[in-house]
Amino acid sequence: MTIKFLLLSVCTAVLMIIIYSHCDRDESYEVFYEEEDMLISAYLEEHSDEFSSLLRVLEITRIKQILNAYGHYTFFAPDNNAFDRFCTDNGRSSVEDFDIDYLTTLVKYHLLDIDIETNFLPNGVLPDTNYTGDNLIFSFAEGGLHNIMVNGEATITERDIKVENGYINKINGVLTPVFLSVYDKLAEEEQFTLFARALEATGLSDTLSQIRIQLRENKYIKSRFTIFTESDQVFNKAGIHSLNDLKMKYSDSEDITSPDNGLYKFIAYHCVPGLFYLNQLDSTNYHTLARNKLISVDLKDDIYLNWHTYVDNGQTKDSYIKIIRDDSNNPTKNGVYHSIDNLLEIYDPDPVCVKIDFTDYQGIDINNVYTQQDIEYINGLSVENTGLWYRMSILDEDSSYLETTSRSLGWTVEFDLPPITKGTYKVFVHWVSDQDRCGAVQAFWDDQILGYEFSMERKKRPPKRPPEWVYDFRVAHELGVVLLSETKPHKIKFIALKDGLGEFDYLTLRPD
Numbered sequence: 001m002t003i004k005f006l007l008l009s010v011c012t013a014v015l016m017i018i019i020y021s022h023c024d025r026d027e028s029y030e031v032f033y034e035e036e037d038m039l040i041s042a043y044l045e046e047h048s049d050e051f052s053s054l055l056r057v058l059e060i061t062r063i064k065q066i067l068n069a070y071g072h073y074t075f076f077a078p079d080n081n082a083f084d085r086f087c088t089d090n091g092r093s094s095v096e097d098f099d100i101d102y103l104t105t106l107v108k109y110h111l112l113d114i115d116i117e118t119n120f121l122p123n124g125v126l127p128d129t130n131y132t133g134d135n136l137i138f139s140f141a142e143g144g145l146h147n148i149m150v151n152g153e154a155t156i157t158e159r160d161i162k163v164e165n166g167y168i169n170k171i172n173g174v175l176t177p178v179f180l181s182v183y184d185k186l187a188e189e190e191q192f193t194l195f196a197r198a199l200e201a202t203g204l205s206d207t208l209s210q211i212r213i214q215l216r217e218n219k220y221i222k223s224r225f226t227i228f229t230e231s232d233q234v235f236n237k238a239g240i241h242s243l244n245d246l247k248m249k250y251s252d253s254e255d256i257t258s259p260d261n262g263l264y265k266f267i268a269y270h271c272v273p274g275l276f277y278l279n280q281l282d283s284t285n286y287h288t289l290a291r292n293k294l295i296s297v298d299l300k301d302d303i304y305l306n307w308h309t310y311v312d313n314g315q316t317k318d319s320y321i322k323i324i325r326d327d328s329n330n331p332t333k334n335g336v337y338h339s340i341d342n343l344l345e346i347y348d349p350d351p352v353c354v355k356i357d358f359t360d361y362q363g364i365d366i367n368n369v370y371t372q373q374d375i376e377y378i379n380g381l382s383v384e385n386t387g388l389w390y391r392m393s394i395l396d397e398d399s400s401y402l403e404t405t406s407r408s409l410g411w412t413v414e415f416d417l418p419p420i421t422k423g424t425y426k427v428f429v430h431w432v433s434d435q436d437r438c439g440a441v442q443a444f445w446d447d448q449i450l451g452y453e454f455s456m457e458r459k460k461r462p463p464k465r466p467p468e469w470v471y472d473f474r475v476a477h478e479l480g481v482v483l484l485s486e487t488k489p490h491k492i493k494f495i496a497l498k499d500g501l502g503e504f505d506y507l508t509l510r511p512d
Helices: 003-021 040-046 048-060 080-089 100-109 182-188 190-202 204-209 232-237 243-250 262-268
Strands: 073-078 137-140 148-150 154-163 166-171 212-216 219-222 225-230 271-273 285-287 294-299 303-312 315-322 330-332 335-340 354-357 381-384 388-392 400-404 412-420 423-432 441-445 448-454 459-461 470-472 474-484 488-496 506-511
Touching: 040 048, 040 073, 040 154, 040 166, 048 073, 048 080, 048 100, 073 080, 073 154, 182 190, 182 204, 182 225, 182 330, 182 335, 190 204, 190 225, 190 232, 190 243, 190 262, 204 262, 204 271, 225 232, 243 262, 271 285, 354 412, 412 506, 441 474, 448 474
Parallel strands: 073 166, 225 335
Antiparallel strands: 137 148, 148 154, 154 166, 212 219, 225 271, 285 294, 294 303, 303 315, 330 335, 354 506, 381 412, 388 400, 412 488, 423 474, 423 506, 441 448, 441 488
């Protein structure tokens, strides 16, 4: 290990520890590369005429020296004009009038622990979180890369300023950190008062207010919810002007906090477990907090919910709810909410191709190893005679998966699956194969044998011209066909019949 590499590693480790412990001039669209020998703080000091307010914030929070550490970062740096407006909007005369904890959160909200150029930013949410554990959202107006907005609050005025430890993007506004839960944020918004009141009345507000869930002592996970919500205007258009009107239309029993009550089911149907910004939605069915009720998403010219056709007086018509893009992708501390243009009534969608990621269980993080005892606290996973390692494939850089820690005969891994629309499906299991995988595995669907035993060992396919063999590491195996008579959750289990590692990437169900 070289001295330079050792120093870089130490500086990076110090940066991670310190950061996580600390709870309009003319636009220029040029790409700057002339400061590659500087680190972030040094560059800001060199251009203190533009960033003096930001530098003062970095000094107050003691993060200035941290940004002079080696590493891989992307920093969205508000200029002086941005901080002047920010102070005025918040009734402060200068940045020194803010609480130090708030300023620390503010800086961390503008900082990513990856170095990413703007031409790799998505039109939507960036999956990588910032140092507050939140996501930044990007939008491209006319001009493409020359007109990128961040969280709808600031525009990048100078992009991809290359420095030794990453990139700086100068922005003309200060980004506002998120603190509120999805329920508290909706309750704060004047246009969603009816929906917020219904959440409170049904008790669903308690669920949506939880930002962290305790798994065990000193171990927490962040809640994740996606909400599709009607504005008061949409409700009013449908003749609903009060909570009592909602009760009159949907409630079919006295206790509206019961999951079987019609109003409870209607409101719960708007709530999807998991975090889905618009660019993360796919054309498939998503389960909701309403028991065994799914929403279908269709990506057409726009994004539609529950698109289906029906016959009215001999004429075929389309029915759908449209997501209002300009009032969606609203971030909160534990989710996101999207505005819709009509009442989202409960609907039973048709079967569609379903992909279930075996790594998408709350409480597991990539590169971590979990013992059998650890997994007892992970909702949806259970094992016998093994632990699980959540790892990234060295054979396929686009694939992450779960791998058993035991290679002995008899390991068992079971996954709880979300509700799946009733229908007939072909079931496929996917993994990245290698030669040390188990040579005989039996699958079980809801404790019934599914198909024949199969091998997870490395698969080989013959080339066009012998004698060479070509290895195909990405494997899909058809387990069998399942007939689902009702929409509900299911389980799939795998048991090793020989020695060897088990590996689980994702499951697909294809309507048959």
